[in-house]
Amino acid sequence: MRKRITVVLTVAIAFLLALHSPRRAECAGKPNVLTTHTVLKSITETIGKDHVSVSCLSTGKEDPHAISAKPSYMVSARKADLFIKMGMELEIGYEQLIVDGARNYKIRYGQPGYLDVSLDVLRREVPTTRIDRSLGDVHPLGNPHYWMDPYNARIMAHTIANKLAELDPQNTAYYTANSADFVRRVDEAMFGKSLVEQLGGDKLWSLDLSGKLDSYLIEKGLNGNTGGWYAQLKPLGGTEVITYHRSWVYFTDRFNLKIASELEPKPGIPPSPSHLLGVVQTASQRKVKVILMEPFYDPRAAEFVALKTGAKVVEIANAVNGWPGVTDYFSLIDNAVGKIRQAILGAA
Secondary structure, three states: OHHHHHHHHHHHHHHHHHHHOOOHHHHHOOOEEEEOOHHHHHHHHHHHHHHOEEEEOOOOOOOOOOOOOOHHHHHHHHOOOEEEEOOOOOOOOOHHHHHHHHOOHHHOOOOOOEEEHHHHOOOOOOOOOOOOHHHOOOOOOOOOOHHHOHHHHHHHHHHHHHHHHHHOHHHHHHHHHHHHHHHHHHHHHHHOHHHHHHHOHHHHHHHHHOOOHHHHHHHOOOHHHOOHHHHHHHHHOOOEEEEOOOOOHHHHHHOOOEEEEEOOOOOOOOOOHHHHHHHHHHHHHHOOOEEEEOOOOOOHHHHHHHHHHOOEEEEOOOOOOOOOOOOOHHHHHHHHHHHHHHHHHHHO
């Protein structure tokens, strides 16, 4: 009898150790990854390729703040070896419900199968005073739409690669190489291949972050060598636009565009008639000609302002698969840069 109990306890302990081991995914095959956002899915697939299996809770066509905790999501989470989220409370309305419902210990906060990609990114609009619900949907950790800044995409890639290597150490070199290749592609898409080859992506970003890139390029006689997204929007620096939600702050800050007003009176609060009249006044006084909004928002508020001011409403996805042809991170930013450039130049 004692021998039988010992055997049962040994098996139970072995099972628990296997369940909680960070290398369980390695033993069972390629890691099964679940992401909350299509940008995370795209970057993870680019880094992991055929070494990982990646699924996503969202489609890219919905408001990322308004996802529901469906039972099917809990089933997906139950099967996951790694749960990747944007963080900064973007998923606050559904994340815990899904993780709890999945009853999957290894993807809970603090476990090896849990990854918050926001921890090392460049954050904007972090509140410096106490906030409450009267301010709208303000996030205490900062604006969570950080992926629209290509600089943050580089950081996201490294963070994801490091976690995949932790779960699947035998393929560390593979993930590291793919992450480096993704970062190189971001650098070339941002500044142009020629400039990256001459100065290197790290130096270009360092100069850009310090506000010294333009003067440095002029000093070195390289200002004619710029390309990519930087060159496309550089001539339009300082142009004012109106947005629906505060989801474009990272993009406009990176490319030196200015947000004159938002259609929402406060983040997450639907436009009111009185607020829209104020937006019309602002747009008219400052001659704002472009209104940016995601396709999932009700267009009536934007159309009202456009009718009163002559501004152009431009629907732009801020998620992979949120618009036809937007199939990865590069086409996401390509689409945004191209549409904004075309709208501003067309309104000039």
